[in-house]
Amino acid sequence: MxxxxxxxxxxxxxxxxxxxxxxxxxxxxxxxxxxxxxxxxxxxxxxxxxxxxxxxxxxxxxxxxxxxxxxxxxxxxxxxxxxxxxxxxxxxxxxxxxxxxxxxxxxxxxxxxxxxxxxxxxxxxxxxxxxxxxxxxxxxxxxxxxxxxxxxxxxxxxxxxxxxxxxxxxxxxxxxxxxxxxxxxxxxxxxxxxxxxxxxxxxxxxxxxxxxxxxSITHRPDYYDIRAFSYIDVIADILALSTQTQYRAVRRALVRHALVESRHFLGLYRRRVNDRQAVRARFRARIAFRHLVPGVSNLSDAFFLLKLVRNIYLPGVRNTPAAVSQERR
Structure with missing residues (x-):
């Protein structure tokens, strides 16, 4: 029945x-x-x-x-x-x-x-x-x-x-x-x-x-790195979805959304993350800078991308206490 x-x-x-x-x-x-x-x-x-x-x-x-x-x-x-x-x-x-x-x-x-x-x-x-x-x-x-x-x-x-x-x-x-x-x-x-x-x-x-x-667990200091890694996976997956044929009509919108989530990630990275070197390496390994560029729609997005480059993509970024303090300002 x-x-x-x-x-x-x-x-x-x-x-x-x-x-x-x-x-x-x-x-x-x-x-x-x-x-x-x-x-x-x-x-x-x-x-x-x-x-x-x-x-x-x-x-x-x-x-x-x-x-x-x-x-x-x-x-x-x-x-x-x-x-x-x-x-x-x-x-x-x-x-x-x-x-x-x-x-x-x-x-x-x-x-x-x-x-x-x-x-x-x-x-x-x-x-x-x-x-x-x-x-x-x-x-x-x-x-x-x-x-x-x-x-x-x-x-x-x-x-x-x-x-x-x-x-x-x-x-x-x-x-x-x-x-x-x-x-x-x-x-x-x-x-x-x-x-x-x-x-x-x-x-x-x-x-x-x-x-x-x-x-809650999301506010625990030992959980911030986990959240950062999860953001990276989500951003990479949004970009992957944007390349699929069935999502062609919203491809640009999905890339723009990936850029928005990258903003959230960077705020967490600059203020909360502990193992910044590992998080930065994962971001670079999973998300190519060129894939985010089509999401830029205004000057604010362009300035954010420059900030992302400075914090994540530039090789040899120092992780000294002075550099960390400067990045978090």
Whole structure:
């Protein structure tokens, strides 16, 4: 007998004992639609599994695996999900009480393959701050490739997975899965999601609270180098996508986007990275300067490229304390 499930909610959890229970109970509180909530405990060493195991509800599916990272955890859940739609959440964030119901209604009414929503920044005390994005085509429907060009021209790329509700058939049709790694792979997922050129709808509904958690792994000093290496891989993969025939219509936009991500990388490199020599060597090995040049569209881009050359590409750049101090200014 086929089970009809409206939405599969996929949540990777790593040492999330303090927050995962609240999120799961909020989701289970929505009873007007059929859901499955797949939580993948990705090798937690705290009481995450104990908290989850104490929740008795047939809609909750628990998977426990050795630590492989959030993207591998999402792939694990994608392989078994049964819902018509998919929503990705993070274990430590907060959602509105009617989060799933309203997202499903909006996506169906728009006849979308992917619907994107908005969110608000908040701190751990619950103080609301500014919206996550402001320049999206709210209330409109675009093809995915039109959206890529829109985002690049406005320099706003909302790649966060928890903004999205995606038709499962669209994921399967285009054989979409996450590139496994430590960080920033949601950028690549969203590009491939859009490059497949489905029907995208945009809502300014701010139904998700993005908690700024200074204690998260992404803010740990020993994680900055990992983030830098991940940025390099993402930039190289965006450039590789831009050379593929099926993405010819957005080739220039993809290269421009790679240049934007290079800006983010350089900011991290100049201010946070510890092993600058290894990071610089990896960037030069994976990303040829000439491949970034077509992404230049204004003087700001040109000046940035000069800065990238000075910091990354020029041979014999000293890594003395004085040079590091000068670069970080």
């Amino acid at each position: 086929k089970i009809n499930i409206d939405i599969s909610v996929i949540i990777p959890a790593f040492n999330a004992a303090d927050s995962i229970g609240v999120l799961v109970h909020t989701l289970l509180g929505e009873t007007t639609l059929s859901t499955e909530i797949i939580v993948v405990d990705d090798g937690s060493s705290d009481e995450t599994w104990t908290v989850l195991s104490a929740i008795t509800d047939e809609r909750l599916i628990l998977i426990r695996q050795e630590n492989q990272g959030v993207y591998a955890a999402r792939n694990t859940a994608l392989a078994i999900h049964r819902g018509e739609w998919v929503v990705f959440l993070d274990a430590d964030d907060r959602i509105a009480a009617d989060f799933l119901q309203e997202r499903l209604r909006t996506a169906r009414e728009a006849q979308a393959d992917v619907a994107l929503f908005n969110a608000r920044h908040t701190d751990s005390a619950g103080h609301l701050r500014h919206p996550v994005h402001r320049r999206q085509p709210y209330g409109q429907t675009l093809t995915g490739q039109q959206w890529i060009r829109h985002c690049v021209s406005r320099r706003e790329w909302p790649h966060y997975l928890w903004l999205q509700i995606i038709r499962s058939a669209y994921i399967r049709e285009h054989n979409l899965r996450f590139q496994e790694g430590k960080s920033h792979k949601d950028i690549l997922w969203t590009i491939q999601l859009a490059a497949a050129d489905g029907r995208f709808y945009f809502s300014d509904r701010q139904d998700y609270l993005w908690v700024n958690n200074p204690a």
